[in-house]
Amino acid sequence: MLIIQTKSLFLFHLYISQLWLLFFNTMNPSNGNGSMSTASSSGAWDGRDQFPAGLRVLVVDDDPTCLMIFEKMLKACLYQVTKCNKAETALSVLREHKNEFDIVISDVHMPDMDGFELLKHITSEMDLPVILISADARKQVVMEGVTYGACDYLIKPVRIETLKNIWQHVVRKKARNTV
């Protein structure tokens, strides 16, 4: 008698939990149906578990020592790194490979084209977050960078802990774009 009662109790509970699951799925039709409003279409990081690993970063600095250190740090963050030592080269790479980068990090003071000019081109031509980096911490320079649209301005020397957080700028920009 006891066994039959336990079994039916078990079956009862099973029935209730199935009802609950059905209820839950009706209220949240997102499981694999693609109807959730994720912002990006071609981004390489769309809700994958490894994000921000694989974040596609373009780093620009004419100083070879700094460029080597940035590359190593960004790789240690598990990002996908492309490096350039000239702003002109960086711009043509970005133009030829649209939608293949998530974020640009650029030094400010470079011969030929500087970081501000690169920033202006990027903000007018494409929708990428740009972080400026410099050993120049003067307020007016930082102000200029932020005013021209840099999503952040970092002072050298940059620590790896700071680079571990840059993915937030990518997410923030995409979130703003969907609103």
Next chain:
Amino acid sequence: MEVGQMQRRLVDYTKSLFMEGFLDAQFLQLQQLQDESNPDFVVEVVSLFFDDSEKLLNDLTMALDQPNVDFKKVDAHVHQLKGSSSSIGAQRVKNACIAFRSFCEEQNIDATLRCLQQVKQEYYLVKNKLETMLRLEQQIVAAGGSIPMIELGF
């Protein structure tokens, strides 16, 4: 000298570089980036810094040797040296660059010449120290030992 002794000597030497201000915490960042996949990272970056800095110091010497000194150009070179020295943790070189830049802004030729000497001095000092340190590391590795990680208490 056996490995343990060499390791202790290296630790003491490296600590002294931090205590005397030749290196700062940024150098530790570089050491932490070195791993089995890139066991020569520090040596490579430091060598790159040496090559790059020597070019910059030559350019600075030439720029300050002109009849009409282009202080903008001088400042640009110093700025770059400040950036690279701070990125590898060469603190005294970085500090010398900071002083240098303020005199560039004033366009003070005598002061900037003195600053150049100061920067060169600091550069050669840290170059010498780093080369000694890296040589000690090489000797340890050649003897089959591993490089001890430095823990700093500040």
